[in-house]
Amino acid sequence: MDLLELRDISKTYGSLKALRDVNLTVRKGEWLAIMGPSGSGKTTMMNIIGCMDKPSTGDVILDGVNIAKESSKNLTTTRRDKIGLIFQQFHLVKYLSALENVMVAQYYHSMPDEKEALEALDRVGLADRARHLPSQLSGGEQQRVCIARALINYPMLILADEPTGNLDEANESMVLEIFKTLHREGSTLVVVTHDPEVAEDAQRTVVLEHGRVARIIDNEEAASAKKEGVL
Template identity: 65%
Template sequence: MEQIVLETKGLTKRFGNVTSLDRVDMQVRKGEWVSIMGPSGSGKTTMLNLLSCLDAPSEGEYILDGVATATLTEKQRVAVRREKIGLIFQQFHLVPYLTALENVMLAQYYHSMIDSKDAEQALVHVGLGHRIGHLPSQLSGGEQQRVCIARALINQPAIILADEPTGNLDEANEEVVLNLFQELHREGRTIILVTHNPELAEYSDRVIRLHHGRVQNDASAH
């Protein structure tokens, strides 16, 4: 039986009187690609923030790689994000005055492992070896997203969490990024992807549909 790398039990998140996530139970196995779908306001981004340890639940458990995250200090949660998780957002969050290479190296800095060769190799991996000296303003939206993916991969994370990674891209760049995700999946990485795009979700192993903060459906994508 494949190893469970991530599990939630009764995961709940409230913001004041509003319940954004309501008693969600979920398991993700090593190497699995899971897409989380649902309408706006269904709790998808809240879920991703909890899974990435950017936020803490109001109730319930989140177990990551066998560790109950509720017991972790903020410093330990930062270490978990640094060592186990690669985050990719819809908004690129690149530093505008740094080159593509420097933006990736900035992530290395937070991992205490500055190495320009590794950063350059990460950019080559996503097809940007010829753009390492370019500023974000000199890159297309698709190229900027690929810099973000290179940045997320620099610590060799076992788990990749992505929030609408193709949401700001045209069809051609969407295909390039999709191919990258397929390659990462083949490499055995665990991927959890929040998306509105049913075509993107088709490539995953499993689709979890949220509605009003609850799991409406959890089934194979095929």
Template identity: 65%
Template sequence: MSILEISGVSKKYGNLHALQDITFSVEPGEWLSIMGSSGSGKSTMLNMIGLMDKPTSGEVRIDGIVTSQLNSKKLTEIRKDKIGLVFQQFHLIPHLTALENVMVAQYYHSMPDEKEASAALARVGLESRARHLPRQLSGGEQQRVCIARALINYPALILADEPTGNLDESNEKIVLELFQELHREGHTIIMVTHAPEVGELAERQIRLEHGIIKEIRTPDGRREAVIQ
């Protein structure tokens, strides 16, 4: 069964068609990048997948659950249980340590566990920075805290929004190597990016243009048929 199924999804804001009849699926353990320039529909697509917005028409299915008719409370529960979010802007709580920021995600899911949160930080190479506040961490370290926070509740899907957009070249390399390692371990990743060199690391790439799928490509250069 697919982790994610997007079927005929469209999103309309007034007269603006942000997405038009989008259909694709993501299999367990796959790394998919969603690419495109500003205004292509990437952010809208991310909001649909992350259950932060509802499509005007069509269906979003997460791990077999049809989400279109669910209320906001149930959508929040699915997002909490099924999706790990990594943001471009980090969204760490400034007065909490790295460890406490990871534990916050546990609190909203089940129960904080300091030992488990420490292991998650060690997983991303930050065991020695656990007691540091966000302002005491580099951009790359903050992003790795975000990844640890996203992983802590064992989500079915990791959804990353421009995860290297605020990083310098050195930290970008570290973060991308971490995503590559997570993929090798079998994690399912959907990464939204405007950067070709980042998107092309994925197994499969969807390129959006003006709210439609322009092409679907695999790393070996093959192009899949696009149904519109």
């Protein structure tokens, strides 16, 4: 069952065509990676999928609704209720504790629930750091707070932009293990990355070039072929 479908999506900024006739589907429960060089359209695609921007032409069907035709107000509601966003730069409120940063997301969705927020932090291994400010946390810990914040409202789609871009190898592995657990539990993940090793953990990798889908790689088939010596 498809959760997300992009139909002939194009995005133009003045004379710049950031996306050109992109067609893509994401199945419910799938882990999809998006790769491509700088300027290939990765961020533009993420912003459109994440209801932070609208395409110039085409349709974006999320959970049966064409969000390309929705008003800005409705896009904000959809993003709040259906999408969990994880950013490379964290975007944590510096004067709030880890717990309070997670509870802020609850506040905009429904009602803050400290017990539920603590459970979300425990899920990413940070229950003992709940009262710490972002400045008292490592980069890896801050990213895990971001993941807890993204999960707190039980989104149907988790959208991550370079989630390991600012992390060392140990913290990257920790974040990827969380993603693997989420995937096993049935979450739908779309991860924008420049790192081939991060992309390999996904089921499929979409490679963008000059705003177009250059190719789609079935990572499971590619891994099997590599193991058998075909690649």
